[in-house]
Amino acid sequence: MKMNRDMNNDINNDINNDTFGLYLHIPFCQGKCRYCDFYSVNFEREIVEEYIHFLKEELRIYSSLLNNEKKGKPVMQTVYFGGGTPGLLTARQVAGILELLSRDFTLSPSAEISLEVNPSSLTEDKIRDYRRIGINRLSIGVQSFNDRELSFLGRRHDSREALEKIELASQYFDNYSIDLIYAIPGQTLAEWEKTLKQAVQLSPYHISLYSLQIEKGTPLAAALAAGEFKKTDDALDADMYLLARQVLTANGYEHYEISNFARKGYQSRHNRIYWEFTPYLGVGAGAHSFIAPERFWNHADLFLYMEKLKAGKLPVEERIESSKEEMMAEMVFMGLRLLEGVSLTEFYDLFNVKLNEYYAREIEKLKLQGLISVGDERIRLTEKGLLLGNLVFMEFLP
Numbered sequence: 001m002k003m004n005r006d007m008n009n010d011i012n013n014d015i016n017n018d019t020f021g022l023y024l025h026i027p028f029c030q031g032k033c034r035y036c037d038f039y040s041v042n043f044e045r046e047i048v049e050e051y052i053h054f055l056k057e058e059l060r061i062y063s064s065l066l067n068n069e070k071k072g073k074p075v076m077q078t079v080y081f082g083g084g085t086p087g088l089l090t091a092r093q094v095a096g097i098l099e100l101l102s103r104d105f106t107l108s109p110s111a112e113i114s115l116e117v118n119p120s121s122l123t124e125d126k127i128r129d130y131r132r133i134g135i136n137r138l139s140i141g142v143q144s145f146n147d148r149e150l151s152f153l154g155r156r157h158d159s160r161e162a163l164e165k166i167e168l169a170s171q172y173f174d175n176y177s178i179d180l181i182y183a184i185p186g187q188t189l190a191e192w193e194k195t196l197k198q199a200v201q202l203s204p205y206h207i208s209l210y211s212l213q214i215e216k217g218t219p220l221a222a223a224l225a226a227g228e229f230k231k232t233d234d235a236l237d238a239d240m241y242l243l244a245r246q247v248l249t250a251n252g253y254e255h256y257e258i259s260n261f262a263r264k265g266y267q268s269r270h271n272r273i274y275w276e277f278t279p280y281l282g283v284g285a286g287a288h289s290f291i292a293p294e295r296f297w298n299h300a301d302l303f304l305y306m307e308k309l310k311a312g313k314l315p316v317e318e319r320i321e322s323s324k325e326e327m328m329a330e331m332v333f334m335g336l337r338l339l340e341g342v343s344l345t346e347f348y349d350l351f352n353v354k355l356n357e358y359y360a361r362e363i364e365k366l367k368l369q370g371l372i373s374v375g376d377e378r379i380r381l382t383e384k385g386l387l388l389g390n391l392v393f394m395e396f397l398p
């Protein structure tokens with residue numbers, strides 16, 4: 001995939017293939033969760049309408065920039081409405097965006113079209129209408145089935161509401177995912193196991209797990225500094241991760257990425273785009289894009305974002321052109337997130353470089369530490385490496 005700009009690079013053209021994923025950032029929430037450091041603002045109906053108007057404007061600009069005179073437009077394989085809380089949009093607003101995508105882009109008929117929702121703002125009418133207008137995958141921000149933990153996190157739903165909304169989603173959607181958070185201060189291994197078993201009983205198609213990070217500037221960081229709670233220690237965090245791996249794989253989930261589990265055939269196609277080094281376009285305030293060799297991102301300020309578009313400009317804050325060495329490293333450490341690992345052949349086809357020779361020293365060191373394994377065709381993380389992924393990824397940084 002190439003834009004109509006001069007983006008010369010010395011890697012093989014395979015990276016500029018003809019498919020891509022689209023991410024749309026919807027930065028509105030009903031209120032701020034105590035742990036959240038994503039860019040989002042409080043939901044206000046008029047601002048949302050105005051924002052969607054400019055989001056469509058941005059899409060129209062890219063629709064002409066991505067048009068290749070000879071090959072036409074690249075095919076959009078996945079669409080992901082992320083946030084924020086995209087589930088605060090009405091079905092009419094989402095349908096308006098999808099109509100624009102069908103008209104001004106080439107949207108694959110089999111595209112995975114996901115939308116993030118939260119239990120507290122989800123109704124049966126919304127679920128039914130989202131399905132009717134073409135959303136075919138919901139990602140539900142459940143986080144926990146324990147009311148104390150949900151309240152600690154500052155979520156706006158309780159476990160009863162989470163169960164009710166998952167049940168409703170399962171009536172209309174044949175593909176949905178739930179997010180769960182572990183290593184919540186005060187959470188015991190037994191409580192985490194109870195949440196996992198509850199999840200397994202509901203049998204969602206996909207489960208994403210996140211270890212709670214206390215990010216600077218959040219209310220949780222202030223509460224931690226005030227001594228209101230203690231952080232979960234690393235050993236318990238690791239035990240919780242391994243327990244999740246054990247419970248979920250024993251119940252038919254494939255552990256396919258460090259933090260993601262899926263029933264057969266239900267891996268997140270959109271997220272695989274990030275891990276597989278495939279191009280993606282991000283639109284909306286703060287959204288990131290990757291069209292090799294460039295990474296670029298938009299202003300993470302709603303009003304600045306809209307102002308730029310009002311002036312007929314793209315709302316891009318910064319562009320970085322990666323060197324070949326940087327792209328090689330990115331392909332390795334993003335690919336290692338997948339349990340299947342990185343294909344030596346694909347790496348060679350893309351860069352004309354043998355991965356195991358170029359990174360021979362790093363690979364030897366990580367093998368000795370028991371963090372990666374190297375086969376004839378792929379390198380991948382070991383179980384120990386899954387726990388210490390960041391250490392492994394750092395080795396490949398140029």
Ligand code: SF4
Nearest residue numbers: 029032033036083084
């Ligand atoms: S709903 Fe999601 S994006 Fe919004 S504040 Fe909570 S964690 Fe952040």
